[in-house]
Amino acid sequence: MPFYVTTPIYYVNAEPHLGHAYSTIAADILARHMRQRGEDVFFLTGTDEHGEPVAQAAERLGTTPRELADRNSVRFRDLAARVNATNDFFIRTSDPEHVAEVRRIVQGLYDSGHVYAGVYEGWYCDRCADFKTESELVDGKCPIHLITLEKRHEENYFFRLSSFQEALERLYAENRDFVSPGSRFNEALNFIRQGLEDISISRSAISWGVPVPWDERHVIYVWIDALLNYYTALAYAREGEDLTERFWPATVHVIGKDILKFHAVIWPAMLMASGLEVPERLFIHGYLLMDEHKMSKSLGNVIDPFQVMDLYGTDALRFYLFREVGFGQDGNVSTEGFETRYTTELANEYGNLASRTLAMVSRYRDGAVPAGEPPAALVAVFEGAPEAIAACFDRSDISGALEQIWERVRELNRFVAEQAPWQLAKDPAQAERLDSVLYGLVEGLRVVSLLLLPIVPEAAERLLIALGAAHERSLVAARFGAVAGGAQTGELPQLFPKIEREPEPSAA
RNA sequence: GGCUCCGUAGCUCAGCCGGUUAGAGCGCACCACUCAUAAUGGUGAGGUCGGUGGUUCGAGUCCACCCGGAGCUACCA
DSSP: OOOEEEEEEETTTTTOOOHHHHHHHOOOHHHHHHHHOOOEEEEEEEEEEOOOOHHHHHHHTTTTHHHHHHHHHHHHHHHHHHTTTOEEEEEEEHHHHHHHHHHHHHHHHHHHHHHEEEEEEEEETTTTTTEGGGGBBBBBTTTTTTOEEEEEEEEEEEEGGGGHHHHHHHHHOTTTTEEEHHHHHHHHHHHTOOOOOEEOOOOEEEESSEEEEEEEEEEOOOOHHTTTHHHHHHHSSSTTTTOHHHHHHHSEEEEGGGGGGGGIIHHHHHHHHHTTOSSSSEEEEEEEEEEEEETTTTTTOOOOOHHHHHHHHHHHHHHHHHSSSTTTTTOOOOHHHHHHHHHIIIIIIIIHHHHHHHHHHHHHTTTTTOOOOOOOHHHHHTTTTTHHHHHHTTTTOOHHHHHHHHHHHHHHHHHHHHOHHHHTOOOOHHHHHHHHHHHHHHHHHHHHHHHHHTTTTHHHHHHHHTOOOOOOOOOOOOOSSSSOOOOOOOOOOOOOOOOOOOOOOOOO
8 A cells, every 4th residue: 555654844944953853753653664564655855945034034144045945955854864764755845846846736726717816915014024914913013013014915816715615624524534633633624614715825026936827926825835745746756757646645744733724724625626636634743842831942942853863862862752742742851851761761671671681592592592482471462562553553643652562561571570581590490481481582572673663763673683583574573473483693782871971060 | 702622649641432449651668689781570659530510320431510721713934
């Protein structure tokens, strides 16, 4: 089955931060998991580059929008690589292929009567160079500059969003998991039910954008341009091949809650208007908070993902984000929480389990995994595990999958304590039992690591190799007992070494 | 104002279609073990399940109201 997953495309004006890493890692975990299931996967990420803010920033820096976009896009590409994202393509909305396709699609909307010329009327703030909504106004003044605003008119092209009211309501009625979590589904549906207005999809007086094909005085509103990336990329992501047939419609768009409406309302309407299929579902994740507040540079409460990865590794970050905060919810992250999870779970429970298991196999059986009887206790623990985890991933429930996996890790540690192999080793009469215990541990670790592969790919791979499980990486192989004994284990440096961190120099 | 969601052990949260003594993880206390990255395992501490009133043989789990908190209520991306 084709599985097409996307991240939002990131606006090049922003500094790559933890939130970007979060979306990208989430989509990557889903992509890796589906590949493990043998599905035909396409994973897309990229950058959104048009629009006034980029043009303004470029002007401030004395450069061109294109140069600025080139420079900043690389940083997002670097971030994706740094978090070990396995994206199949990195789209930029400035790609000529994308631009051409956006023009073609928008022209189609115009030709089919879904777009018309109209007048946008609103309160315009000169200082912001921007229109304000009624609800934003404070006593009829700009909330930022507190100056009286004038009513301004602008000729725009409008998309008949209002004509998709019923179609959208039907989409939601017939597809209860079009948007998840459920609260976001309700939020989007509620918005639709309130009545949709047409939206303007062009801007004049801006030049950094995709020109409207039939009226080049205008450029296409960046959001229209940006949303289309999910579709346009397929046509040129692979040279000499059009993947559209194969992967459209997208399986899941991973997005943050701040861009819900664009994806849950405007986007499906645009697709319907263009005669294209709508995506199967959207998964909306929450915000990563610090001390209950959204991270922001001005508050100084940011976690730099690069810094974390430099210190603890990429796997640790990938693990932490989905372990600490239920995927789909808002949640607090902190360096303290990070260190606790890293030490207690990755280093102690998983890493140390690997160390003790390998040490015992080496010490008691010269590094050869014994062909023991699968211990009944562990057979029970792993019964149905791959299926349970796959079911979580089918709902994009990464945190749920991780919890399922971690319960097994804990069971393995419990098993070691109960069986006390070091006692069995003292009694030659217990050799068979020791074989069984050691085999069970190796096999349990192998299964757990296979299941963990999408989340902590580097560490899980290293451990699998050390366990002598050289080849098979599919989910099918994650069945307890699928591999018999006989493998030779190898050396394994600590998977997650304890990090000695310099005590914070107390701020004066 | 309207709509949605939430309020369960010190902390973070599970509790599906209502049903035996309300659970997990962290933190804390004590105990056990020594294979291991001084790691692991066990036990305990007893929370009016926000409040009140209902429905029911029986409600954390359904209904009403109240208190407290969060989000959305359209064109910054």
